[in-house]
């Protein structure tokens with residue numbers, strides 16, 4: 033019998049099981065003469081079905097980390113495994129393919145096309161897939177329904193509130209049925225009630241097993257997640273589970289509705 037190192041075996045199994053595994057990742061940006069060391073040895077596992085909030089001061093590496101998780105960028109050193117596949121070794125074309133299939137992005141600005149309806153905005157990412165036209169429409173309608181916006185399918189962004197526009201952006205992120213949703217300050221431009229409404233949608237999607245990683249500057253918003261990572265100077269300084277987190281649906285009942 034060949035000698036098998038038990039701890040290596042266990043590590044391999046863990047790597048296969050983790051949806052996202054980050055191993056001692058460093059990221060450098062070259063800016064002319066200077067070199068910015070944005071990530072300084074980050075290691076973390078994120079499992080299927082988690083809802084992780086990332087907090088930390090401006091410049092601490094949160095967006096750099098998210099961009100790597102979403103295959104927008106590669107680590108300078110260390111490894112990033114997405115569903116067991118070593119993303120650090122993929123070329124740009126392969127990264128784009130993985131990203132389109134597995135990851136949905138939501139940002140602070142909604143980035144919707146102005147002269148395009150909610151339904152068409154939602155449908156956009158399907159144009160880069162092989163799905164036929166009728167099915168693309170179906171999927172866009174289904175994604176809009178998931179964020180509770182079926183009634184506004186034919187509205188243009190200028191005819192919608194900020195919260196509604198962000199919901200369209202979430203629908204657009206979901207339309208290719210990703211396994212991961214990455215949201216970088218999705219409530220940064222929204223008032224507090226609307227922010228909690230967005231968190232309600234994210235909690236509901238996470239109940240449906242979508243894995244979510246969310247960057248936020250607001251402590252109250254981070255509390256809706258299941259786990260919080262705190263970044264400082266390119267490292268994870270704190271990693272803790274949130275027990276007894278509030279349900280956004282219940283919090284909304286306690287908040288006044290805005291009169292129009």
Ligand SMILES: Nc1ncnc2c1ncn2[C@@H]1O[C@H](COP(=O)(O)OP(=O)(O)OP(=O)(O)O)[C@@H](O)[C@H]1O
Nearest residue numbers: 061062063068070089090091092093094095096097
């Ligand atoms: N494309 C880039 N080129 C050069 N430096 C960059 C680039 N992107 C980020 N940086 C630098 O890397 C460090 C980490 O930036 P990052 O955007 O990840 O921070 P952040 O935690 O998301 O901050 P914020 O809360 O302000 O969004 C910063 O020092 C930043 O200036």
Ligand SMILES: [Mg+2]
Nearest residue numbers: 094095096216
């Ligand atoms: Mg950022």
